[in-house]
Every structure is written in C-alpha cells, then in structure tokens.
Amino acid sequence: MAIxxxxxxxxxxxxxxxxxxxTATVTAAGAGVVNRGNPDQLWLLVLTGVGTLEFAGxxxxxxxxxxxxxxxxxxxxxxxxxxxxxxxxxxxxxLAFNLVLWAPFAAISGVAGNDGFALSDxxxxxxxxxxLDSSGKSVPQVFQGIDVDLGVLRTSVITGVSYNITxxxxxxxxxxxxxxxxxxx
Amino acid sequence: MxxxxxxxxxxxxxxxxxxxxxxxxxxxxxxxxxxxxxxxLTGTGLEGANNGWRTQSFPIVPDVQSPLxxxxxxxxxxxxxxxxxxxxxFNLGPDSAPFATVSGEFNGGVDFAxxxxxxxxxxxxxxxxxxxxxxxxxxxxxxxxLSVTLNARRLDSINRVSYxxxxxxxxxxxxxx
Numbered sequence: 001m002a003i004x005x006x007x008x009x010x011x012x013x014x015x016x017x018x019x020x021x022x023t024a025t026v027t028a029a030g031a032g033v034v035n036r037g038n039p040d041q042l043w044l045l046v047l048t049g050v051g052t053l054e055f056a057g058x059x060x061x062x063x064x065x066x067x068x069x070x071x072x073x074x075x076x077x078x079x080x081x082x083x084x085x086x087x088x089x090x091x092x093x094x095l096a097f098n099l100v101l102w103a104p105f106a107a108i109s110g111v112a113g114n115d116g117f118a119l120s121d122x123x124x125x126x127x128x129x130x131x132l133d134s135s136g137k138s139v140p141q142v143f144q145g146i147d148v149d150l151g152v153l154r155t156s157v158i159t160g161v162s163y164n165i166t167x168x169x170x171x172x173x174x175x176x177x178x179x180x181x182x183x184x185x
Numbered sequence: 186m187x188x189x190x191x192x193x194x195x196x197x198x199x200x201x202x203x204x205x206x207x208x209x210x211x212x213x214x215x216x217x218x219x220x221x222x223x224x225x226l227t228g229t230g231l232e233g234a235n236n237g238w239r240t241q242s243f244p245i246v247p248d249v250q251s252p253l254x255x256x257x258x259x260x261x262x263x264x265x266x267x268x269x270x271x272x273x274x275f276n277l278g279p280d281s282a283p284f285a286t287v288s289g290e291f292n293g294g295v296d297f298a299x300x301x302x303x304x305x306x307x308x309x310x311x312x313x314x315x316x317x318x319x320x321x322x323x324x325x326x327x328x329x330x331l332s333v334t335l336n337a338r339r340l341d342s343i344n345r346v347s348y349x350x351x352x353x354x355x356x357x358x359x360x361x362x
Contacts, residue, residue: 018199021261044198044215062296101255103196105219105349107286115298116291118345121192121221153291155298164284164349166196166217 002070002125002147003053005161010049014078017042017168042168043082045097047073050109050162057115057152064118064151070125071106071163072145083171093134093173099124099141101168106148110160116153122146134173142174143167187246187330188346193220195252199260200353209262211355216275218247218350226335227293227342228302237339240307244330245285245348249275253356264358271319271358277311277326282351285309285333289345302341307334311350319360327359328352 023040051071058065079095104122111117125144133139146165152158200213222245228237253273257264265271290304313326331350337343 018201018203018260020259021203042198101196101198103194103217103219103349105347107288107347113298116289118289118291119221119347120289120345123192151289154296164219166219166351168196168198 002068003055005051005053005069005071007049007051007071007073010047010073012048012073012078013046014082015044016082017044039170039172042100042170043097045075045078045167045169047075047078047165047167048163049073050160052110052160053158055150055152055158057154057156059155062154064116064153066149066151068147068149069161070145070147071161072125073163073165075143079171093175096131096139096172096174097143097167097169098139098172099143099167099169102143103166104146105164106146107162108150108158108160109162110158112157112159113155115156117156117158118151120149120151122148132175134175136175139172139174141169142172143169187244188222188224190245190247191221191223193218193247195219195248197252197256203260206263212262213278213353213355214256214275216249216252216350216352216354218249218252218352219348220245220247221288221345221347224335224343224346226337228337228339231299231339233339237301238336239338240334240336242332242334243346244312244332245346246330247348247350249328256356262356265319269361272361273356274316274324274359275328275352275354276324276357277313277328277352277354280353281311283309283311283331284349285331286347287335287343287345288347290337290341290343292340293342295340299340301339303338304341304343305336306346307336309333309348311352316359318357324357324359326354327357328354
C-alpha cells in the first residue's frame with residue numbers, strides 16, 4: 001500500500017481547453033465562449049506542490065529499500081472555481097476530474113543523511129473503473145492522485161517530495177461509487 | 186548517445202481556440218513532456234582532478250510522435266498521409282519552459298557516505314534543428330532534444346534524471362524519404 005505524502009503547500013491553475021469538433025462549446029453568448037455547464041467542456045488543470053514524508057533506508061544492509069508513495073492534491077478547489085455545479089451536491093455527489101490525458105512529474109525535495117536516493121517512476125493512482133457520474137454514465141478515469149516510486153540507500157531518509165501535474169479532462173459530478181456489478185436476474 | 190527513458194508521459198492541447206480546418210496549419214499547440222531517465226555520471230574520485238568534479242551533458246529525446254499523432258486524430262486536424270513522406274514533428278515558437286532535475290544518486294563503490302561528495306544539475310536547454318517541411322517551407326526550430334548538463338563530485342554517482350518540458354509550437358510534416 002502506498003505511503004501518503006503530507007502536502008504542506010499546493011497551487012493550482014485551471015483554464016478551458018479547446019474541444020474537438022463535434023463537442024461544441026458555443027453558447028448563446030457566441031463562439032469561443034466557455035459553457036461551464038457543458039459536460040463535454042475540456043479543461044487544462046495544473047497542480048503543483050510539495051509535501052513531507054519520512055522514508056528511511058535500512059542501515060543494517062547495503063541494499064536499496066524501495067517504496068511507493070501517494071500524492072493526492074486537492075482538485076475540488078480548482079474544479080469548484082470554474083464549475084457551475086456545487087462542490088457537494090445532493091445524494092452525496094461531488095465534483096471530480098475525469099481524465100483524457102495526463103503528464104505527471106515528481107521530484108525528491110528533501111533528503112537527510114544522504115547515502116543515496118532515487119525516484120524511478122510515477123503514474124496516476126489506479127483509476128476506479130466502476131465510477132459513475134450523477135446521470136449514471138461511466139467515468140472510468142477520474143483523477144485520484146499520483147503514485148511515485150522511491151528508493152533510499154542505507155542511512156538516507158527522504159523527507160520531501162514535490163510535484164507538477166498537468167491534466168486534461170472533463171469536470172464530472174460523481175455519484176456513489178459502484179463496488180459490485182448488479183446482481184444477475 | 187541519448188539517455189534511456191524509463192517512463193514518460195505527454196499531454197497536448199491547442200494553445201489557442203481550435204482554428205477552422207482551412208487554417209489548421211497555423212494551429213498552435215501546448216505540448217507537455219515528462220519522464221524519468223537512466224544516467225551514469227560519477228565524480229573524479231576522492232583525490233580526483235578538478236577538485237573531484239566531473240561535468241557532462243546528456244541528451245534526452247522524448248517521444249513526440251505519439252502526442253502529435255494523438256492531437257491530429259483527436260482534434261480532427263486535416264493532414265497529409267503520415268509516413269516517411271510526411272513525418273509529423275514539433276516546430277517550436279519562441280516560448281518554451283524546460284525543466285530537469287537529478288532524481289537519483291548515491292556514493293559509488295563504498296559503504297559509507299562521503300560528506301564531500303555532491304551533485305548538481307548546471308543547466309538545461311532545448312535543442313532544435315533546421316529543416317524544411319514536406320512542401321518545401323522552412324521549419325527552423327524543430328524540437329530535437331533536451332540537453333541537460335550535470336555535475337558529480339568525488340564518489341557521487343548520478344543515476345536518474347527527470348524532466349518536465351512545456352513547449353509551444355506548431356505541427357509540421359517533414360519529408361524523411
């Protein structure tokens with residue numbers, strides 16, 4: 001299980017992105033005007049920040065110790081800033097970001113007693129493929145955070161990780177997660 | 186020789202509202218490339234030259250074909266038949282924001298931490314090439330690579346470098362045949 005990173009500072013930027021043809025964002029206000037209520041509207045969301053953790057090496061061996069840590073930035077604030085929907089709606093629904101493209105980035109930002117450290121890879125935290133939006137439509141790529149693979153050698157202790165995540169996606173209103181398929185008749 | 190990329194991601198989106206099909210060759214795009222690479226750079230040793238420092242530049246060549254082809258398809262951009270006669274490349278505008286950092290290092294060959302070993306990325310730079318597109322028009326800033334200059338001191342060995350490039354430019358097609 002991934003170790004959560006305690007975020008100590010975060011920033012965000014969100015801006016509408018051009019939609020592909022056939023998902024027009026044209027409103028009564030004219031071409032090029034963003035329709036906040038259009039569920040097809042694409043958004044570019046940039047999340048940056050830094051967090052703390054304590055991942056210590058094994059002083060008893062000369063081997064690397066590996067671990068996966070999880071970074072879960074706040075997306076509700078940026079989504080709420082541009083959405084026409086409330087952050088928390090009726091029946092336990094809430095805003096979320098269903099991804100089309102993603103380009104995460106993370107870096108080690110603090111090391112104590114340095115013998116060696118490594119950041120080997122990152123990826124989106126596994127999506128929950130059974131999520132549905134409030135209309136019952138599948139939203140299988142809702143952003144959950146990113147997982148980052150770290151390593152430390154001997155006396156090293158990784159104490160900080162920072163991130164810069166660029167995302168393209170659509171704002172959705174999540175319904176309740178579906179944990180099991182419907183019972184067969 | 187370019188660094189081996191362990192993992193990479195990309196994101197591409199129009200930098201301006203989508204232009205009509207008749208003007209799509211002027212479409213500007215925002216391209217984000219991120220990834221982690223394997224590197225090998227060790228300082229000159231405990232009693233080495235240059236006060237222990239060794240400096241070297243490394244080229245990083247991310248995959249740009251995948252995002253460009255995605256953008257052409259996803260946004261329905263008219264384009265020539267892709268292939269050696271029309272290879273999509275990214276021709277940069279004046280704005281680009283590269284970033285790179287050391288993501289892994291250790292004290293090589295010893296089982297203790299040398300307190301005077303050190304590492305530092307000195308600089309990074311986007312490399313471009315001059316070319317002409319498949320119709321003979323100049324394409325003067327075709328994205329080629331990210332060049333990262335690293336420093337390692339004494340026993341320090343750098344073994345990971347990561348990057349985050351934000352680039353603005355146009356998709357053009359080169360004739361590679």
